[in-house]
Amino acid sequence: MEQTYKILVVDDEPDLEPLILQRMRRDIRARRYEFVFAHNGVEALERLNEDEDIDMVLSDINMPQMDGLTLLSQIPDVNPNIRSVIISAYGDMKNIRTAMNRGAFDFVTKPLDFSDLRVTIERTLQHLMEWREALSSRDQLVALQNELDVASKMQQSILPTEFPSGAAYQSFGHMVPARNVGGDFFDILPLDRGRIGLAIADVSDKGVPAALFMMSSRTLLKGAAIGTESPAEALREVNSLLFDDNEASMFVTVLYAVYDPATGEFTYSSGGHDAPLIVHADGSSTLLPLTGGVVLGIVPDFPFEQHTVTVAPGDTVILYTDGVTEAMNSNRDEFGIERLQQVFASSPPGDSRDANRTVFDAVASFAGDTPQSDDVTCVTLQRREPAS
Amino acid sequence: MEITTERKGEVLVALTEDRVDGSNAREFQEAVQAAIAGEDAPVVLDMERLVYISSAGLRVILMIARALQGESRNFAVCSLVGPVREVFEISGFDKIIQTHDTQEKAVAAVQG
Structure with a gap:
């Protein structure tokens, strides 16, 4: 029962x-x-x-x-x-x-x-x-593997299960956790004035302490996302709050963006995270510039900055973690962002879910039998073409 | 994981190689700590032969930097190449940790 x-x-x-x-x-x-x-x-x-x-x-x-x-x-x-x-x-x-x-x-x-x-x-x-379960594992001093399983379930439990969409846009997010290492999470949340916030993040360590750090990162980011006007401001705030209580020198890389469906404006700030990729309807793509940030939780009062681009109708924004770009094949080659760009060049994205699946399929087919060594996470946002 | 060390004047240079990721980060940390323990010389971590570092590896570098700071010992990393340089730039670690192009420059910078 x-x-x-x-x-x-x-x-x-x-x-x-x-x-x-x-x-x-x-x-x-x-x-x-x-x-x-x-x-x-x-x-x-x-x-x-x-x-x-x-x-x-x-x-x-x-x-x-x-x-x-x-x-x-x-x-x-x-x-x-x-x-x-x-x-x-x-x-x-x-x-x-x-x-x-x-x-x-x-x-x-x-x-x-x-x-x-x-x-x-x-x-x-x-x-x-x-x-x-994490508490009882700790009490029983069970094997490390069990602790990692518990941490991984905690990680799954903070991920969103529904993705905002509207007449002018749609969004999707997915994560495939690695067995032993990991700390990715993402969030897609509705903000005021019809805007949406998109976050993707990677915590530096594994195990239950890292999972707890991940949980507070996610909670603080959600609070800051709703309360601040700009991504840079949100990261400044989360950074300060994480820094205040961080004895273990843990950190988290975060890419946080605000998208306004009314204008197509996409404003993002990177806290030590990989830059977003924009894939156009014809499959060509543009890697956006970094914004000069650092990982969150380490440097007090860091002046995070942001950058704004306009997403054209039919464009898809791809946010990803290093589990995508650093996925390895049996020759120990890294997948890399260029390979992802080539994949999209030959198969332009359908909708946001389809683009997301393309990323995971491309990584899986590149890696072949090589075991996945890090979480793979991808968030996609597409500006819809106007209905004709 | 092997960390070899050499002296450049009063500076202790520790040479890293291969890869640091979640699977050997702890081993890497212990190896570096053992290599630099028991003295008060400034430290340079030379990464010329390091081909890959994950965020777990960055965290180890951060902890080493903090420990050395606690002992008032200067610390720098040098000779980052390829993906390691990229990881430092994207993560902003080049703003957190003193970073130099060459070992010579790093040794000169950390010297008293």
């Missing part, structure tokens, strides 16, 4: 309780979720103290007596293995960012979209399960 997860919902608005019970009734009837409710932070802490079975907290920010942000900072004292998701007003970046800094796993915005909420809850619970 599947486990029932207990979720504590904290909100001072009386409407939320009946609404959640109604909209989630199938999951409740199927004993997938059980909901308990509190109306402010103080009550929530009491609940958590009484009930050790609570897996997850879903909390509003503005509440009387104790607000959601204060609650967040106190939850770990009660139970460090609970994951929290914050409900905030859209665009309330200051609070979302504070919440992420205080360890919130994710956030949803008001008015609540229940299918989005369900996806977020599932992802959070999935992550929680991997986390618990």
